[in-house]
Amino acid sequence: MQDSLTPPRRSWWAINWKWVVPLGCFGMVVFFVAMGAGIFWIVSKSIKSSWAYSEGTKLAAADSRVLESLGSPVEPGWWFSGSINTTPSTGNADLAIPLSGPNGQGTLYVVAKKVAGEWAFELAEVEIHGTEERIDLLRPASSRVPNTVLQLTVRPVTALAAALGPRQFFFRFGFDQCRGMLVSQGRASPARS
Numbered sequence: 709m710q711d712s713l714t715p716p717r718r719s720w721w722a723i724n725w726k727w728v729v730p731l732g733c734f735g736m737v738v739f740f741v742a743m744g745a746g747i748f749w750i751v752s753k754s755i756k757s758s759w760a761y762s763e764g765t766k767l768a769a770a771d772s773r774v775l776e777s778l779g780s781p782v783e784p785g786w787w788f789s790g791s792i793n794t795t796p797s798t799g800n801a802d803l804a805i806p807l808s809g810p811n812g813q814g815t816l817y818v819v820a821k822k823v824a825g826e827w828a829f830e831l832a833e834v835e836i837h838g839t840e841e842r843i844d845l846l847r848p849a850s851s852r853v854p855n856t857v858l859q860l861t862v863r864p865v866t867a868l869a870a871a872l873g874p875r876q877f878f879f880r881f882g883f884d885q886c887r888g889m890l891v892s893q894g895r896a897s898p899a900r901s
Contacts, residue, residue: 760801778809
């Protein structure tokens with residue numbers, strides 16, 4: 709029998725709840741933060757290993773106009789935005805990658821498309837911060853022509869010969885290079901030597 713003067717024995721929970729509850733809450737917070745950081749790291753690594761990211765940053769780091777504006781070396785930042793969707797044969801990427809160099813900062817904009825298993829850029833531009841300058845990485849530095857649209861109408865040589873007439877075509881263009889034929893009397897005939 710228990711003596712009436714001794715207090716009843718308390719359970720382990722009753723004794724330790726004051727440190728178990730905060731420690732448990734802190735442990736859950738650490739778990740969720742670690743899980744979020746792990747997901748961010750996996751997504752970041754997968755995007756950084758993509759063709760659009762790696763080739764886009766290589767293209768920017770090798771361009772003389774970017775090096776002139778930002779300085780050398782040009783380094784990509786760690787906080788980028790955008791999306792990449794891929795399947796084995798198709799895909800698309802739309803990324804905004806911060807760049808920095810000793811002379812300034814900029815943002816690399818990349819839009820790429822994968823068709824039949826092959827990636828190609830649709831857009832690769834660097835916007836220099838603090839200026840209105842945008843550097844088109846798909847256009848070589850030597851061809852600094854303003855952005856214009858050139859529309860060409862291409863017609864087959866035989867249609868051109870029909871439009872001009874056979875004699876006028878022969879005197880203007882001479883030889884139909886596509887087929888090795890001379891144009892005479894409105895028809896194509898085998899070339900004579």
